[in-house]
Amino acid sequence: MKTKENSEEILSSLANEGFRITRLRKAIIGVFTGNGLPMSADELMEILRSGNTAFNKTTVYREISFLKERGVIQEIQFLHERVKRYELASLEHHHHLVCLRCNRVEDIVLENDLAEQERSILNSKGFKVTNHMLEFHGICRGCHS
Ligand SMILES: [Zn+2]
Ligand SMILES: [Zn+2]
Known part of the structure; x- marks a missing residue:
């Protein structure tokens, strides 16, 4: 899936708007730009864990809402499941x-x-x-x- 923005571009536009680029924020954006498929919060945390990124759940949920508010990711609710998924908003x-x-x-x-x-x-x-x-x-x- 083609993205209109890569990880570096997303990070630099957030930095330009005055937002801090924490290690976790950078890692999460890296996961979303690296994996095109819609991910649940749990799947995201699994990937972070396997990449040895330290986090706590609350911060990850907060980060997801932050990225959603900034229009970096969008929420998808599939009909067959309860869990919400997220993917980059800039995908084709x-x-x-x-x-x-x-x-x-x-x-x-x-x-x-x-x-x-x-x-x-x-x-x-x-x-x-x-x-x-x-x-x-x-x-x-x-x-x-
Ligand atoms: Zn199948
Ligand atoms: Zn369509």
Whole structure:
């Protein structure tokens, strides 16, 4: 998945706005820019732990809300699960393929996406679409072969 901003760019724009770049903040941004898939807070902490980054849970949750407020990451709530996930907000427009057997999530960029449908909604309903959400459910390659 292409990101419009890499880790260095995100860090320097936060620093320019006067925010401190703590070790944890840097590590978390590194995880989000390195792993394109939507992560839950628990998965994020697992990755931090495996990279030997010291943290406490409260600080990680606070950091997630900070990055969300700054528009660095966005929250995703999949229909099939309760837990919230997060991914970089600057990723190219895409959707998700959710495997109902193993819960694996893959990113998918659709050709032409829904621009044509959005135009026809504007024509037929006079409704100007500003965003849409779309989630594909099914069985992934690993689970059906
Ligand atoms: Zn699967
Ligand atoms: Zn779309």
